[in-house]
Amino acid sequence: MKHKIAVIGGDARYLEMIRQLQTNKDIVLIGYDQLDQSYAGAKRTDLKNIDVTEFDAIILPVRGVGKEGELEAVFSEKDIKLPAEWFKQLKSGTLIFSGIAGSTLKEACQSAGVDLITLMDRDDVAIYNSIPTAEGVLIMAMENTDFTIHGSNVTVSGYGRVGKTVARMFKALGAHVTVAARTTAERARINEMGYRSVDFAELPVAASSADLLINTVPAHVIDKGVICELPAHSIILDIASKPGGTDFEYASQRGIKAILAKSLPGVVAPRTSGKILADVIKEVLEEKKKGANI
Incomplete structure (x- = not known):
């Protein structure tokens, strides 16, 4: 039936x-x-x-x-x-x-x-969708930068279902990946995967050398304290659910390009x-x- x-x-x-x-x-x-x-x-x-x-x-x-x-x-x-x-x-x-x-x-x-x-x-949908999401982030990164992903410094905020795939994909292309995570268990796994791990309290320090800052956390984590440390050429790609986790107004005031990516799986x-x-x-x-x- x-x-x-x-x-x-x-x-x-x-x-x-x-x-x-x-x-x-x-x-x-x-x-x-x-x-x-x-x-x-x-x-x-x-x-x-x-x-x-x-x-x-x-x-x-x-x-x-x-x-x-x-x-x-x-x-x-x-x-x-x-x-x-x-x-x-x-x-x-x-x-x-x-x-x-x-x-x-x-x-x-x-x-x-x-x-x-x-x-x-659902975990299954989110994990499957993390693949086209990460590919979409990669496309956006290449479209909005004048440097190669290989050799660049990429900081990923969050190590959830999407953050894991994003970090893996950028590392596979030769980027130096730093991941901010909240728990010691997550940071241990990040280190084991060959990335550099930081606590969110250390995110401003990590941002100071970031060519790309990719946020996956649907909370206000990319605030003034983080943005003010970013190099002038840095780009923020926020892929968290709307309204994202970035202070877009302050990024604009600082002249930092910040993009809120919406529904990447459906677009890409x-x-x-x-x-x-x-x-x-x-x-x-x-x-x-x-x-x-x-």
Whole structure:
């Protein structure tokens, strides 16, 4: 028996996700009226024309929904909104997939008694996505510098799922990599991997010799104390979730180029990113089918 899924809105990475899911899923697309009629063989319709009680899963855009229920649909000229009342029409057991979820979406799902799966909070998605993210950072670094990565001094703020991949990739290209981490265990692993490790309290010292400063921490860690130590030619690439962890105003005052990179996996490799999302969604649906705890 096929799962019946509604994909409501989304961006370029959702095209590959839909193609991957359609093999053994019954897919309905909402917010895709600008696509060719024959795309993926999936049915395209409007929100008002569906019976929401039929669906086993609803896939929302990576960014979730806004405060008024609005959502991103880059393949439609129509505005789409999902008010809290809409969620209450869903049948019990429906899964809601979203990349991230703000308070509006969380409260709507909780009130409706349906399960919310925030894909970008999952370790598997984050680890897989760290690869196109790191490649995107590398592209940005090469586009915005007048020196080679090989032999340059790269400081990475944070040694989480993305920080690990970024540090490894830049080291593989011959950069001298320093990584700031909070715990002694993380710093021990950083040293074992052949990087230089520092505590966040030492980040200003590490920044003083950095050609590139890459922030992966979604907290205000690249502050005035760090930025004032950066050489004039340094570039900050902030890949933490919006609004990032950099004092962009102070960086501008100092003449330091600071870039907030948004949704790199979807920009750099939408096809790969779409497959990652599809694989995880299929796995979650199969786990539910088997009665596993998701």
